[in-house]
Amino acid sequence: MISEEFEFRAPTKLAEALSLLERYGDDAKILAGGMSLVPMMTLGLVRPKTVISFNHITDLNFVIDAKDVIRIGAMTRHDTVAHHDLIKKHLPLLATAAVGIGDVQVRHRGTIGGSLAHADPAADYPPVMLVAGAQFRIQSAKGDRMVKAAEFFTGLMQTAVGAGEVLSEIHVPKLPAGAGSAYLRLHRVEGSFPIVNAAAVIEKGFKSARVAIGGVGESAVMIDVTKHLSKGVSDQSLRAISDAAYDASGDAYGDLNGDTEYRRAMARVYAQRVIKAAAAQIR
Numbered sequence: 001m002i003s004e005e006f007e008f009r010a011p012t013k014l015a016e017a018l019s020l021l022e023r024y025g026d027d028a029k030i031l032a033g034g035m036s037l038v039p040m041m042t043l044g045l046v047r048p049k050t051v052i053s054f055n056h057i058t059d060l061n062f063v064i065d066a067k068d069v070i071r072i073g074a075m076t077r078h079d080t081v082a083h084h085d086l087i088k089k090h091l092p093l094l095a096t097a098a099v100g101i102g103d104v105q106v107r108h109r110g111t112i113g114g115s116l117a118h119a120d121p122a123a124d125y126p127p128v129m130l131v132a133g134a135q136f137r138i139q140s141a142k143g144d145r146m147v148k149a150a151e152f153f154t155g156l157m158q159t160a161v162g163a164g165e166v167l168s169e170i171h172v173p174k175l176p177a178g179a180g181s182a183y184l185r186l187h188r189v190e191g192s193f194p195i196v197n198a199a200a201v202i203e204k205g206f207k208s209a210r211v212a213i214g215g216v217g218e219s220a221v222m223i224d225v226t227k228h229l230s231k232g233v234s235d236q237s238l239r240a241i242s243d244a245a246y247d248a249s250g251d252a253y254g255d256l257n258g259d260t261e262y263r264r265a266m267a268r269v270y271a272q273r274v275i276k277a278a279a280a281q282i283r
């Protein structure tokens with residue numbers, strides 16, 4: 001039960017939503033899929049005076065081929081991300097990440113924008129956004145800016161989206177021709193949050209290689225492993241990547257699913273596995 005009263009607004013246009021956000025500032029919360037906001041309100045962790053639903057703003061629900069990038073509207077549901085032909089073709093690792101989120105209800109209500117704005121440290125999308133070099137469009141009544149994924153996640157459940165602002169679109173560069181990519185997650189049972197997750201992109205000829213790991217700090221960490229793979233994948237290069245993943249996970253937290261050392265150990269394992277899986281996809 002949500003014990004606090006709040007005003008509910010449901011604009012149909014982004015411009016109207018932005019002017020409401022400007023008027024209410026920190027007192028307002030955006031309602032996207034509600035998969036995280038509603039439980040937080042039920043537990044009394046957030047008590048917005050106004051809830052602004054974005055569910056009737058149909059202009060924010062799209063997947064568009066825009067030359068080198070795929071543009072995804074913030075209100076696009078996880079299920080659409082998981083099954084959209086453009087995403088499966090150009091960003092298979094993103095489709096893989098989306099298909100594993102929660103259960104069928106969560107995937108049909110939850111949105112990519114809501115998940116990224118919520119910025120859970122072990123959420124499925126952030127490692128993918130980092131290795132793919134995504135950019136985020138942030139809009140307010142006063143302006144419009146693009147923020148790189150590496151600068152978007154600013155701390156534990158903190159992002160570059162400020163009061164009065166909204167994450168409106170995600171621009172994800174298509175994978176370069178021939179590149180290999182992969183996404184893997186460690187979870188207890190189907191439908192549960194990742195404990196640790198990892199994404200990788202390796203360009204053809206090992207010209208560039210990146211791995212990102214979630215669940216091992218306040219937000220996902222990315223490692224440029226191009227130099228480690230200069231001679232391709234070998235036991236030696238995988239060991240070096242595993243060491244780099246361990247070092248990058250120094251801020252790993254502990255919870256009921258695993259303590260700090262377990263998460264760091266899994267960072268080692270999943271960095272190696274995701275690199276091997278991505279390398280196998282190079283064409």
Ligand SMILES: Cc1cc2nc3c(=O)[nH]c(=O)nc-3n(C[C@H](O)[C@H](O)[C@H](O)COP(=O)(O)OP(=O)(O)OC[C@H]3O[C@@H](n4cnc5c(N)ncnc54)[C@H](O)[C@@H]3O)c2cc1C
Nearest residue numbers: 030032033034035036037102110111114115117123124167
């Ligand atoms: C049972 C269950 C299992 C789940 N399992 C997983 C899982 O395995 N992996 C995973 O990654 N996630 C999982 N989730 C979380 C799920 O992905 C949510 O969809 C996501 O965290 C929030 O998205 P939402 O659209 O529901 O946003 P909401 O809950 O509506 O909003 C979340 C927060 O983001 C803000 N917000 C929403 N949209 C925007 C926007 N466009 N711009 C700025 N701020 C915005 C809201 O004000 C709120 O503070 C699970 C959730 C549940 C309930």
